[in-house]
Amino acid sequence: MDWRQLSAGLFGADHAIEQDGHLLRGSATFDGRTLAVVGTTDHAPIGVHLALAQARVVLDTVAQHPGRAILLLIDTQGQQLRRRDELLGINRAMAHLGMTIDLARRAGHRVLGLVYDQALSGGFITSGLIADACDALPEAEIRVMRIPAMARVTKLPESMLTALSQSNPVFAPGVDNYVAMGGVRALWRGDVRVALRDALAEAPVADRRAADGKVRGGRRLAADVVQQVLDAP
Structure with a gap:
C-alpha cells in the first residue's frame, strides 16, 4: 500500500506527513491527540544518512514533545549495501537509530511500528522490532x-x-510466520483507523515477543531461555 493511501485511511486530511526522498516525517491528529510519524517508503535501503535522519526525528520528538506517541511507518529493503556506508559506519548509525527508539520508550513515549509494505533485514530490526509493538498489514x-x-x-x-x-516459522519468510514468532503482534484487517486505535490502546509496555511466540507456537523455547537467564544467580 502506498503511504499516502495509508495516511488518508488513518487520518483523512488531518496530517502533516511529508516525503523527503525515502524519508517520511511529520505529525498527524488521531482521536484528538497528536502523533509523531517517522518512517521510510519506496522499499528504502537504510544507509547512514537515512538512519540518522530518522533518529533525528525521534530525538526531536523526545526533546520537544514529551510523551507524544510515535508511529513508525516501515517499508525497507534492509541496510544499504554500499562501500561508502560501510566506511562511514552504517552499523553504528543503525544502532544509534535503535537506541533513540529505546530512549523514547524509556522516556514514556508509546512507540508503535507498522509494516505497511516491505520489511527486510537490519532496516526492520532497528525500527519496528524495537518498538513497544509492531503490527503489519496483511x-x-x-x-x-x-x-x-x-x-x-x-x-x-x-x-x-x-x-x-514448512513446519518452523523461524526458517520461513512471510508476515504470518512473524506473527507466529511474536515479532509482529497483529495484522490490521478491515478498518485501519479501528486497528490503530486498538494498537495504541493495547501496546504493551513490557517486551512480550518471546511470550507471544511461545503461546503461538512459533518460538517454543525463547521465553523459557529468557526466564532462565533472568533467574540465574
Missing part, C-alpha cells in the same frame, strides 16, 4: 533472509531449509 512482506541466502550462510542444503520452513 499484504506486507517480511523476511530477514531468503532461503537461498540462508543456505549460503548456514552451509545447509536449500531443500533442507525449505522443508524446515
Whole structure:
C-alpha cells in the first residue's frame, strides 16, 4: 500500500506527513491527540544518512514533545549495501537509530511500528522490532533472509531449509510466520483507523515477543531461555 493511501485511511486530511526522498516525517491528529510519524517508503535501503535522519526525528520528538506517541511507518529493503556506508559506519548509525527508539520508550513515549509494505533485514530490526509493538498489514512482506541466502550462510542444503520452513516459522519468510514468532503482534484487517486505535490502546509496555511466540507456537523455547537467564544467580 502506498503511504499516502495509508495516511488518508488513518487520518483523512488531518496530517502533516511529508516525503523527503525515502524519508517520511511529520505529525498527524488521531482521536484528538497528536502523533509523531517517522518512517521510510519506496522499499528504502537504510544507509547512514537515512538512519540518522530518522533518529533525528525521534530525538526531536523526545526533546520537544514529551510523551507524544510515535508511529513508525516501515517499508525497507534492509541496510544499504554500499562501500561508502560501510566506511562511514552504517552499523553504528543503525544502532544509534535503535537506541533513540529505546530512549523514547524509556522516556514514556508509546512507540508503535507498522509494516505497511516491505520489511527486510537490519532496516526492520532497528525500527519496528524495537518498538513497544509492531503490527503489519496483511499484504506486507517480511523476511530477514531468503532461503537461498540462508543456505549460503548456514552451509545447509536449500531443500533442507525449505522443508524446515514448512513446519518452523523461524526458517520461513512471510508476515504470518512473524506473527507466529511474536515479532509482529497483529495484522490490521478491515478498518485501519479501528486497528490503530486498538494498537495504541493495547501496546504493551513490557517486551512480550518471546511470550507471544511461545503461546503461538512459533518460538517454543525463547521465553523459557529468557526466564532462565533472568533467574540465574
